[in-house]
Amino acid sequence: MFFTRSMTISDEELIGAVPAARSKPAAGQADTALVERLRSGEAEAYEELVDRFSGEIYGLAFRLTSDAADAADITQEVFIQAFRSIEGFRGEANLRTWLFRIVVNRARNRFRWWKRKRRDTTYSIDAPIGDGDATIADSLIDRSSSPEQDAIDSERMRALTKALAELKPIYREAVILADVEGLSYRECSAALGIDIGTVRSRISRGRDELRQRLKDI
Structure with a gap:
């Protein structure tokens, strides 16, 4: 049973059924400094970019493609493209949103490719979300509950x-x-x-x- 009432589902109920997104810090000086370091070609800046955003990027890619392997490929592609395209980052959106746009575009390209190949995909909540055995389902359950x-x-x-x-x-x-x-x-x-x-x-x-x-x- 998903909802206790089946006749009318409000936006609040629908959104409440979705795992709550963690609150994200507002873009500011940290993003600006990181972008400048990336533009200068600093290797440590690239490592910091990956450390900060790899989990979110993989998660979004997985939710958009429904495939763990595709999500891993897209994650790698996103960071490569971001590093190569950082000169084009104008700050009109925050760094996280800019990266998400790259994810969306990569996922769209992947979807179009698979569609041409007539591949049917399934969206599994039991697919692994990292190198270990943890799954999407595991991450969404409140372990303090019964x-x-x-x-x-x-x-x-x-x-x-x-x-x-x-x-x-x-x-x-x-x-x-x-x-x-x-x-x-x-x-x-x-x-x-x-x-x-x-x-x-x-x-x-x-x-x-x-x-x-x-x-x-």
Whole structure:
């Protein structure tokens, strides 16, 4: 059972079912200093960039592609592109959002390639999220709760994950960035390369479709 009420699901309930994004520090002097060091070609700056953002980038890539191997490849590609393209970073968006836009574009390219190859993908919440045995499902369960609550939470996450995977890519991207990654409309606009009005429309449409897919669960 995913929701206790199946007739009407509000945005608040829908967003509440999504794992809460960790609060991110605002971009500021740290980003500015790191960008300048990257532009100077400092090796330690590249290592810091990877250390700071690799987990988030892999997580977003996995949620967009539904494939651990693809997500790992995209993560590597993103950092290579970021290092090569850092001169083009103008600071109109924060560094995290700029990196997310690269992730989105890489994921879109990968999706188009697989679509041409007619590859069917599945979105598994049991796929590993790193070098160890931990899975997405493991990371979403509150370990302080009871086994019964863990089972309910896991079932909810599986249902939501499946529903997200069934959305059209343009809606899935918007919902994931807003409701999973916690980006503002403005940040979503920068990451997706579309205007804020279109962002709002896609998020609204994506949430509506999720409600329809989850209403009988």
